[in-house]
Amino acid sequence: MKMMVAGLMMAMVTAQAVAVPAKLPQGSELHTALAALGLKVNSVADSVVPGVQQVLTDRGLFFAANNGQFLIEGNIYDLKNKQLVNDSILQGVRKAGVSKLKDSSIEFKAKNEKYVVTVFTDTSCGYCRKLHNEMQSYLDKGITVRYLAFPRGGVQSETYSELQSIWCADDKQQAMNQAKAGRKIAPAQCSNNVAEQYETGQSFGISGTPAIVLPDGSLVPGYQPAEALVATLANLAK
Known part of the structure; x- marks a missing residue:
């Protein structure tokens, strides 16, 4: 499942952005793709990378692009703000x-x-x-x-x-x-x-x-x- 190319993803995240909650309708391409992998989805939101969504599942955090055609497992780094995006997403989840x-x-x-x-x-x-x-x-x-x-x-x-x-x-x-x-x-x-x-x-x-x-x-x-x-x-x- 590991399809993350670190250099590419690091280059993509160079501007600060805010994740916006988004719904995952039943029957959507993304829902169908994740269900086929046996992933239980807890929440979906837009990520800091345009066109990429952050997906919290029962098996951790993933990133999805092109309506689930591409599923990315790994870290995204915000080079401008010098932080690991994954941690900022998961921090509140862990605390709760x-x-x-x-x-x-x-x-x-x-x-x-x-x-x-x-x-x-x-x-x-x-x-x-x-x-x-x-x-x-x-x-x-x-x-x-x-x-x-x-x-x-x-x-x-x-x-x-x-x-x-x-x-x-x-x-x-x-x-x-x-x-x-x-x-x-x-x-x-x-x-x-x-x-x-x-x-x-x-x-x-x-x-x-x-x-x-x-x-x-x-x-x-x-x-x-x-x-x-x-x-x-x-x-x-x-």
């Missing part, structure tokens, strides 16, 4: 999305809370385990960590089943501690939204873990030590 799932998260709360971050995690991920092993250093710096599930292997994977067991455990924090330490946890089943958490992460453009969503909806892909993360958060708060 993690807020919606707040009550479903497994929270490790800082005693003297200054910041709250949401971390999409996978128990089989080495850097996720590293981050969790250093949890106290995040808490000591006033960073509350809210976990959401992101089984990298998808909803048919063993990790998905393990994450479900964690979210169904009587003591979710302890279950997370055990899993991140590499210990087996007791299988458990209940009504849960682990699949929704995973799909939400995908819609944010997340493909790996850990993925840290900051309070303003910005995304930090990958592990970041507490000292670096608190500096990022402090700079964000200025």
